[in-house]
Amino acid sequence: xxVELIHIHKHFGEVHANDDVCVRFRSGTIHGLLGENGAGKxxxxxxxSGYITHDSGDIALDGKLVSIQTPTDAIRHGxxxxxxxxxxxxxxxxxxxxxxxGGGLWLHRREARRRLCEIASSLNFSxxxxxxxxxxxxxxxxxxxxVRLLALGVQVLILDEPTTGISAVQKEQLFAALRQLAAxxxxxxxxxxxxxxxxALCDEVTVMRQGRVVGSAAxxxxxxxxxxxxxxxxxxxxxxxxxxxxxxxxxxxxxxxxTNTFDLHVPHLAVRxxxxxxxxxxxxxxxxxxxxxxxxxxxxxxxxxRLNGREMAHRPYHSFMRAGVCYLPAxxxxxxxxxxxxxxxxxxxRAPTRxxxxxxxxxxxxxxxxxxxxxxxxxxNTRVERLSGGNQQRTQLxxxxxxLSVICMEHPTRGLDIESALWIWQLLIARCQQGTAILFxxxxxxxxxxxxxxxxxxxxxxxxxxxxxxRLTADVLGHMIGGKF
Amino acid sequence: xxxxxxxxxxxxAIAAATPLVFAVLGETLSERAGVINLSAEGTIMFxxxxxxxxxxxxxxxxxxxxxxxxxxxxxxxxVGFCAITLRQSQIAVGFVLALLLSxxxxxxxxxxxxxxxxxxxxxxxxxxxxxxxxxxxxFRKDALVYLSYIAIALTWLYLYxxxxxxxxxxxxxxxxxxxxRGADVVRLRYLYVILGGALMGIAGAAxxxxxxxxxxxxxxxxxxxxxxxxxxxxxxxxxxxxLGAYLFGILQSLASVAxxxxxxxxTQVLTVAPFVLMIVLLVLTSAGWLDRLASYFPPATRxxxxxxxxxxxxxxxxxxxxxx
Ligand SMILES: Nc1ncnc2c1ncn2[C@@H]1O[C@H](COP(=O)(O)OP(=O)(O)OP(=O)(O)O)[C@@H](O)[C@H]1O
Ligand SMILES: [Mg+2]
Numbered sequence: 001x002x003v004e005l006i007h008i009h010k011h012f013g014e015v016h017a018n019d020d021v022c023v024r025f026r027s028g029t030i031h032g033l034l035g036e037n038g039a040g041k042x043x044x045x046x047x048x049s050g051y052i053t054h055d056s057g058d059i060a061l062d063g064k065l066v067s068i069q070t071p072t073d074a075i076r077h078g079x080x081x082x083x084x085x086x087x088x089x090x091x092x093x094x095x096x097x098x099x100x101x102g103g104g105l106w107l108h109r110r111e112a113r114r115r116l117c118e119i120a121s122s123l124n125f126s127x128x129x130x131x132x133x134x135x136x137x138x139x140x141x142x143x144x145x146x147v148r149l150l151a152l153g154v155q156v157l158i159l160d161e162p163t164t165g166i167s168a169v170q171k172e173q174l175f176a177a178l179r180q181l182a183a184x185x186x187x188x189x190x191x192x193x194x195x196x197x198x199x200a201l202c203d204e205v206t207v208m209r210q211g212r213v214v215g216s217a218a219x220x221x222x223x224x225x226x227x228x229x230x231x232x233x234x235x236x237x238x239x240x241x242x243x244x245x246x247x248x249x250x251x252x253x254x255x256x257x258x259t260n261t262f263d264l265h266v267p268h269l270a271v272r273x274x275x276x277x278x279x280x281x282x283x284x285x286x287x288x289x290x291x292x293x294x295x296x297x298x299x300x301x302x303x304x305x306r307l308n309g310r311e312m313a314h315r316p317y318h319s320f321m322r323a324g325v326c327y328l329p330a331x332x333x334x335x336x337x338x339x340x341x342x343x344x345x346x347x348x349x350r351a352p353t354r355x356x357x358x359x360x361x362x363x364x365x366x367x368x369x370x371x372x373x374x375x376x377x378x379x380x381n382t383r384v385e386r387l388s389g390g391n392q393q394r395t396q397l398x399x400x401x402x403x404l405s406v407i408c409m410e411h412p413t414r415g416l417d418i419e420s421a422l423w424i425w426q427l428l429i430a431r432c433q434q435g436t437a438i439l440f441x442x443x444x445x446x447x448x449x450x451x452x453x454x455x456x457x458x459x460x461x462x463x464x465x466x467x468x469x470x471r472l473t474a475d476v477l478g479h480m481i482g483g484k485f
Numbered sequence: 486x487x488x489x490x491x492x493x494x495x496x497x498a499i500a501a502a503t504p505l506v507f508a509v510l511g512e513t514l515s516e517r518a519g520v521i522n523l524s525a526e527g528t529i530m531f532x533x534x535x536x537x538x539x540x541x542x543x544x545x546x547x548x549x550x551x552x553x554x555x556x557x558x559x560x561x562x563x564v565g566f567c568a569i570t571l572r573q574s575q576i577a578v579g580f581v582l583a584l585l586l587s588x589x590x591x592x593x594x595x596x597x598x599x600x601x602x603x604x605x606x607x608x609x610x611x612x613x614x615x616x617x618x619x620x621x622x623x624f625r626k627d628a629l630v631y632l633s634y635i636a637i638a639l640t641w642l643y644l645y646x647x648x649x650x651x652x653x654x655x656x657x658x659x660x661x662x663x664x665x666r667g668a669d670v671v672r673l674r675y676l677y678v679i680l681g682g683a684l685m686g687i688a689g690a691a692x693x694x695x696x697x698x699x700x701x702x703x704x705x706x707x708x709x710x711x712x713x714x715x716x717x718x719x720x721x722x723x724x725x726x727x728l729g730a731y732l733f734g735i736l737q738s739l740a741s742v743a744x745x746x747x748x749x750x751x752t753q754v755l756t757v758a759p760f761v762l763m764i765v766l767l768v769l770t771s772a773g774w775l776d777r778l779a780s781y782f783p784p785a786t787r788x789x790x791x792x793x794x795x796x797x798x799x800x801x802x803x804x805x806x807x808x809x
Contacts, residue, residue, distance in 0.1 A: 051665055052808075072667035087662035089655055091797060100655050101666025104648050262784055 001062055001078060001155040001187055002027050003048070008057035010043055017043040018054070019211040025156070030178060030188040032202035032219070034195070036230055036417040037390035038377065039208040041191045042084055045158045048189075049081035050074035080149030081158040084191075084415075086141045090134035097133055098148050119147045123177040137283055139170030146177065157181060158189040163197050164415055165443055167282050168478050175201050193417045195223045231419050237450070238426045241433075243274040244453050248309070249405050249437040250294060255303035255313075259289040262461040263301065266290075269456075269466065271437045273405070276428075278448035278469065279441040280477050281458030287441035288330070290456075290463070291408040294439060295327035296320030308405055324405035330414060330441075332392045337384045343367055343395060344380040350399050370398040375423070390420040397427060407431065409440040413447060425451055445474035457481060494738045496622050499630065502734030504529075504691035504705075506633045508712035509719065509726040510640050511684030515561070517644065517721055518677035519657040519801045520568050523579025525685055526709025527586025528560045532689025534594040537700045540690075541602040549603075550690045557686020558679045560586065565678040569671055572805035583709065591702055598701050605629045605695045629695050636684075640723040653677060657799030660806040670806050688712070711763060718766065720796025736762050 003025040010018040017040045025031045035041050047054045050071040058065050061077055068074050074081070088097050098116045099107055113129050120127045125143040133141060142162055149157060159178075163171055178201065182188050192198055198205050199219060206216040207229040215229045227235055250271040257264040264286040271277050279287040292298045294305070296317045305313045307323045329335035337346065344367045348358050351366060367380040374394045378387050384395060393416060400407070412428070413421035428438055428451075442448050448455055449472055457464040457480045464480065508529060515522045522528075532553040540549025560582055567578040605627045613624040623634075644650040652673065655663040660670045692705045711733060719726025736759035744755050768774065779787045 049665075070667065071665050075667060081665070083665065087659065087665045089658045089662060091658055091800065092651075092654065096651060099648070100651050101663070101668065102648060107646055107648055107651060258784075260784075260787075 002060075003079075003156055003187055003189075004060040004063075005044070005048065006058040006060060008044065008047060008059075009055045010040075010047060010052070011055055012043075016211050018047070021057070021208070021211075021213055023206050023213060023216075025187050025189055026204075027155075027187050028182055028185050029203040030182050030190055030201055032198040032205035033189060033191045033208065034193070034198055034205055034226060034230055035208035037193075037415075037420055038210075038388040039230075040211040041208055042160055044208070045081060045160055045189060045191055048074070048156075049079055049158055051081070051083075075152055075154070078153060078155035079158070080152060080154035080156070082142060082145045082149070082160060082162055084160040084164075086138065086145070088133055088141055088145065090132070092133060093129065094127055094131050094133060094136070094144055095129040097144060098129070098151070102152070115151055116147060119150050123147070123150075123180065124173060125177070137166070137170070138164075139166035139174070142166065142174065143170075143177075150181075154186075156187040156189065158191070160191045161193065161415065162190070163192065163194060165283060165411075167443065167481070168445070169482075171197075193415075195226055195418070198226075199223065227418065230417070235419055235422060237422055238429060240276070240425075240429055240451055242453070243276075243429070243432040245273045245275075245435060247273045247435075249273045249275070249307070249435075250439075251304075251306040252294075253304045253306075255293070255305060256301040257286065257289050257293045257298070258301050259286050262286070264290060264458075264461065264463060266303070266463055271406070271439065273435040273437055274432045275453045276432060276438045276440070276451055277466070278452030278455045279439065279458060280445060280448050280455055281441075281481055283443060285458035286461070286463065287458050288410060290458070291327065291410060291439060291441060294406070295325045295408045297327060324401075324403065326400050326404050326407050328396055328400075328407065328409040328412070330410035332389070332396060336396050337392060339385040340383060342381045342383050343371065343376065343378060343387075346384065346395065346399055350401070370395075374398040389415040390417060393424065394420070397424065403434055404431070404436045407436055407438045407440075409438065411442055412440050413442075413444070421447075445477045448477065449474055490742070492618070492622060494735065494742055497738035497741070498731060498734035499623065500626065500696055500734075501737050502730045503626075503630050503633045504688045504696055505708060505712055505715070505730040505733060506637060506688075506727050507684050507691055508688035508708065509715045509730050510636055510723055511557075511681035511688065512712055512716045513681075513719070513721055513723050513726050514640065514653070514677045514684070515681030516716060516802055517653055517657045517799055518674045518681075519660060519799055519804065519806070520565060520674055520678045521575045521579060521803050522561055522564050522678060522681055522685070523576055523713065524560050524564055524582035524586065524709075525712050526707075527583035527590075528557050528682065528685045529689040529692070529709045529712070530703070530705045531560070531586040531590040532557050532686040533693040533697075533705050534590040534597070534689075534700050536686070536690030537602055537693035538594070538597050540694055541597060541600065544603060546603050546605055546694050549694055550687055553686040553690035554683040555686065557689065558683040561678045561682020561685070562675075564682075565675050568805065569674050569678070572807070575803050587703070587706075594700050594702070599699060602699060603694065604698045627695065629691055637723055637727045644723060654799070656806075657801055660801050664806075664808060670808075674806070685709075685712075707760060711760060714763060717798070718763075721799060722796070725796075732766075733759055733763055 005021055005023045008018050008021040021044055033041050046052045050068045050073050053069055059068055066077055089100060095113055099112045116129055127144055162174060178188050190202055202219050204216060204218050207214050224234060248270045252266050252269045255266040281287055289298060293300055296315060300313050304311060312320060344363055347367045347370060348363045351363055353359055374397060376391050376394045378391055384392060413424055432438060449469055452469040454466040455469050455472060456466055459481055508525060512522060512525060535556055536549040536553030539552040540546050563582060564579050567573045568575040607627050609625040614620045644654060652663060652668050656668055656670050656673050664670050693700045697704055715729035716726050719729045740755040740758050744752060
């Protein structure tokens with residue numbers, strides 16, 4: 001089915017999220033939608049899927065104008081969407097998720113189970129109907145959503161940043177499935193930040209910037225050209241000079257870290273000041289618990305943990321903080337920032353004073369400075385949950401104390417556009433040059449090999465010896481994550 | 486305790502628990518949809534008073550129940566309006582209503598205190614009531630009690646076996662996801678909150694027109710709060726919640742037996758005991774204790790065990806739904 005969006009406008013208060021957007025998605029093709037953070041990509045596809053309503057403009061399917069006001073309208077017209085943050089029910093089973101939302105009175109479990117397995121196997125997905133969704137990986141949850149939407153008979157499938165947080169194997173599976181669906185004549189709309197994904201998968205690409213369409217191209221086309229369209233200027237990746245020093249910042253000996261399903265054993269690990277240690281592995285292989293243990297959020301079961309030579313095992317989190325450890329979680333809004341508070345209130349929480357009353361002039365000055373230095377797109381009084389993902393991450397970084405001896409980060413650039421990611425690494429590298437050790441987990445293997453000095457691979461309940469990153473490529477790492485070390 | 490005594494205890498327990506069963510089912514529905522109706526204490530008390538007064542005036546028990554259900558629905562509508570439309574604190578409005586309605590019940594109910602009035606007539610079921618043991622225990626009751634059995638079964642069936650029931654669980658879990666699948670979250674939340682309120686109204690009338698047969702000052706004191714606790718104890722599952730209600734009924738009827746046997750124990754102690762025991766049970770099933778229990782097991786079984794025992798509240802419970 002051909003989809004045409006004609007002069008679409010959408011405002012969120014002051015923000016003009018979609019400004020006169022015209023795009024055409026042709027049937028049987030995979031159409032990429034590229035753009036920086038906050039460009040308005042999600043807004044556009046949410047409009048098409050009926051999740052939000054547009055202010056003005058038209059939607060045409062196969063040349064006929066249609067009215068899409070609710071998700072039900074969209075589904076009726078055969079349009080289905082996979083949201084950026086998975087919209088499913090973690091406490092329900094795969095089968096129940098599959099069935100939720102259809103019509104009729106009774107649940108026909110057997111029939112639904114058969115449909116589920118049939119569609120899943122036609123796409124080479126393997127899903128256990130009785131598993132709880134909370135136990136699935138992001139990739140599997142995505143597969144479930146695709147299967148569900150296909151069962152509803154969608155002809156237009158929208159995927160909003162589907163490659164964030166899934167493994168390399170799952171990405172291959174996803175791409176194969178999408179190619180197959182396009183070959184069957186469906187229209188696939190693929191929203192992404194990642195040039196290499198768009199290059200690998202799409203037939204055409206449309207680029208958005210600040211709410212407008214700024215151009216489109218047929219693939220293949222040069223990445224440099226796309227980057228220029230996205231950001232209005234060429235970008236160069238920061239160079240990471242060797243920053244590791246002699247002194248040891250963090251040392252683990254015979255450490256045992258408890259996770260939900262297994263106990264992780266680290267015989268010996270010494271991270272030097274200024275060193276960057278990358279943690280590779282499938283999500284949920286213990287990286288998160290490892291980082292939490294290193295920053296004092298969960299206690300070691302036994303073993304020793306030294307920070308700058310001082311024994312810290314079983315000390316409370318705030319003594320870790322005083323010792324200069326900072327933890328930046330992946331779920332920024334759940335664990336990192338406080339939803340409902342403004343940027344200025346966050347700054348006030350961290351302000352370097354002990355006075356009882358808030359020093360508003362000081363906070364205002366510090367906030368303006370943070371917004372300027374960290375280039376946060378928002379006002380001092382913007383509530384943090386209203387910021388785009390990239391700006392939330394910038395806010396988190398702006399709140400980091402200085403100096404620090406160890407930074408533990410999960411997915412430092414997840415969901416961020418290339419420019420923001422480069423900018424954040426520039427900042428982190430500057431921290432390394434001051435002697436801060438950085439431990440970070442990422443599912444982006446290129447990020448790991450580009451910035452780490454050494455790499456730990458987490459797989460099958462075990463963690464590898466530290467590996468020299470300069471002798472690793474993303475390919476080799478990919479194999480090791482599969483469990484071959 | 487002899488077998489006969491035990492039978493009497495259990496039989497009384499069922500009668501005592503019946504109003505509570507309606508209340509916990511109502512609250513379960515409401516909370517499954519994501520709205521805490523904290524007004525239960527007030528709603529039950531007011532509806533006990535009003536249901537009895539109406540039945541007295543009209544001479545019809547049925548009219549009493551209908552009016553009680555309507556009042557319960559109305560109170561729930563107020564909670565729903567504040568919670569769903571105004572997106573205000575559900576706790577605050579529910580709490581205020583709980584206090585307001587129970588005081589209002591005491592105030593307005595003065596003329597009918599201890600006035601004899603109509604009650605639900607007993608209705609032994611033919612055939613079934615002759616079954617040994619179960620017959621006298623379950624089927625020599627009245628229509629309301631049988632209705633409560635049916636309500637438990639229907640609620641469970643609805644939640645776990647029908648598509649609208651699945652949607653109900655969905656809107657309390659992830660309203661955004663439910664919306665994306667075409668559910669009209671706002672309308673459905675109103676529907677279930679009001680339905681839950683109506684059941685709570687019936688629970689109130691069940692106290693005054695059936696179990697306690699009449700109205701006196703603060704007659705149903707504490708039942709609303711215990712119903713809220715039982716819903717949590719029951720893990721938002723109608724079967725488990727009903728079991729919780731029956732357990733509370735058993736504790737109560739044991740307490741009244743104990744009252745006859747230990748004359749020297751102050752009656753207050755025995756009236757309060759079921760409430761205290763219920764709280765203890767709640768603590769034992771709370772997550773912290775389960776975690777401690779589970780930590781004695783090997784990692785592989787730990788997760789399974791926790792999954793089986795732990796019940797988590799609907800993820801969006803108490804949170805307003807905002808659609809951009
Ligand atoms: N519900 C909302 N309320 C207010 N502003 C919003 C809302 N949703 C989006 N915006 C704003 O609209 C703009 C476009 O947002 P959108 O989510 O479409 O960007 P995006 O291209 O998907 O970015 P990203 O790559 O970070 O996902 C941003 O400036 C964002 O802050
Ligand atoms: Mg987006």
